[in-house]
Amino acid sequence: MFSLYVFILAVLVLMALFTIMTTSLLRAGLGLALTSAVLTVLMFILNTPLAAVFELSVCAGLIPVIFITVITLTKPLKKLEAEESAKEKFHRFRYLPLIVLFLFVLFVALNIKLNIALPNVEMEPDARQIIWNVRRMDLIGQVMVLLTGAFGILVLFREIRKR
Amino acid sequence: MIEFLWPTLIAVMLVFVIGLYCVLVTFNLIRLLIGLEIMIKAVTLLLILSGYVIGHPYLTQSMVITLIVIEVVVMVVAVGVVLNIYTHTGTLDTRSIRELKG
Numbered sequence: 001m002f003s004l005y006v007f008i009l010a011v012l013v014l015m016a017l018f019t020i021m022t023t024s025l026l027r028a029g030l031g032l033a034l035t036s037a038v039l040t041v042l043m044f045i046l047n048t049p050l051a052a053v054f055e056l057s058v059c060a061g062l063i064p065v066i067f068i069t070v071i072t073l074t075k076p077l078k079k080l081e082a083e084e085s086a087k088e089k090f091h092r093f094r095y096l097p098l099i100v101l102f103l104f105v106l107f108v109a110l111n112i113k114l115n116i117a118l119p120n121v122e123m124e125p126d127a128r129q130i131i132w133n134v135r136r137m138d139l140i141g142q143v144m145v146l147l148t149g150a151f152g153i154l155v156l157f158r159e160i161r162k163r
Numbered sequence: 164m165i166e167f168l169w170p171t172l173i174a175v176m177l178v179f180v181i182g183l184y185c186v187l188v189t190f191n192l193i194r195l196l197i198g199l200e201i202m203i204k205a206v207t208l209l210l211i212l213s214g215y216v217i218g219h220p221y222l223t224q225s226m227v228i229t230l231i232v233i234e235v236v237v238m239v240v241a242v243g244v245v246l247n248i249y250t251h252t253g254t255l256d257t258r259s260i261r262e263l264k265g
Contacts, residue, residue, distance in 0.1 A: 002166055009174040012208075016178045016201050020185045020194075028197050039204055046167075046215040051227040055207070058231050063200065063238055070193060070242050074249055092188045099184065100177055107173040127221040135225045142232045149236030156243040 005045060012038045017100060021093055023086045029067040036060035050127045171212045179205035192245045192255045196238065203234050 015038055019031030036059040043052035077085055131139070178201060185198030207227055214223025245255070252259045 005167060006170050009170055013174055013177045013181070016181045016204070019197060019201060020181050025191070025193055028194065032197055032200055035201065035204055039208060042171075042208060043211055046211050047220045048211050048214065048224045048227065051211065051224040051231070054228050054231050058235055059200075059204075062235060066238060066242055067193065067197065070246060073246060074193075074255060075253075089189075093184075096181065096184050096188075100181060103177060103180060104173065107176065112169060127224050130221045131225045131228070134222070135229075138225060138229045142229055145233050145236050149240055152240040153243050156240070156247055 005042075008038060008041055008045070012042065013100070017097065021096065023089055025071045026068065029064045029071060032067065033060045033064035036063075168212070168216060171208065175205045175209045175212070178202075178208070190257045192248065192257060195257070196241055196245070199241075200234075200238070203230070206230070 012035065015031060015035040019028050019035055022028050022031060036055055040052045040056040040060065043049070043055060076082070182198045182201030182203075182205065185201065186195055189195055189198065207230060210223050210227050210230065211220075214220045214226075248260055249255055
């Protein structure tokens with residue numbers, strides 16, 4: 001189980017790296033969806049199924065669709081511009097794999113044994129009870145955030161009325 | 164339970180660094196948002212891990228749901244701003260929006 005878990009973690013890091021390093025924006029959007037999907041698997045393993053379902057439906061489903069919609073609404077670069085842009089991008093991102101590799105080796109070499117004294121607490125029986133009883137104010141905050149987003153979009157895309 | 168901690172922390176730090184590097188280095192507005200998303204993924208995993216380790220997975224689960232809602236709203240509004248910038252300037256390059264009036 002532990003080796004499988006570490007393998008999934010490695011896949012998560014590699015997917016994130018692919019998302020950032022790829023030259024095509026469309027592939028970057030798909031990479032983001034795959035990163036979210038791998039994160040969902042980790043969430044299931046770490047005993048948070050409800051958040052995992054949210055992550056899978058919203059972050060792996062909705063957000064990449066939004067990104068891909070924006071990419072299709074913008075004009076693609078011409079062939080020469082695209083080649084130049086890819087070359088420039090390679091120059092700017094070439095250090096990233098080295099940095100990630102260096103940090104990985106550093107952290108593995110450190111091998112800190114975290115000895116956390118776990119509190120002896122009773123686990124809550126259900127996520128629904130937490131959401132509706134303990135974190136009730138969060139729901140009000142979520143509704144306000146959603147309204148803010150909706151009004152923000154209305155303001156951004158409002159039509160100019162002719163007088 | 165504890166043996167999951169250090170490998171997951173390493174993965175969280177690496178994913179966060181990847182997102183941060185993208186945000187710092189790129190000039191493309193969409194890629195900037197994708198970098199931000201990657202950073203949020205790292206924070207989500209950290210929250211889930213903390214809940215798992217201290218024995219309160221359901222409590223952090225509700226926080227992560229809130230985080231996901233906020234993340235979606237931020238991304239939708241940011242994408243709207245990016246589209247407006249594109250219609251005004253005709254490019255997604257951040258260097259083209261440096262010359263602001265005022």
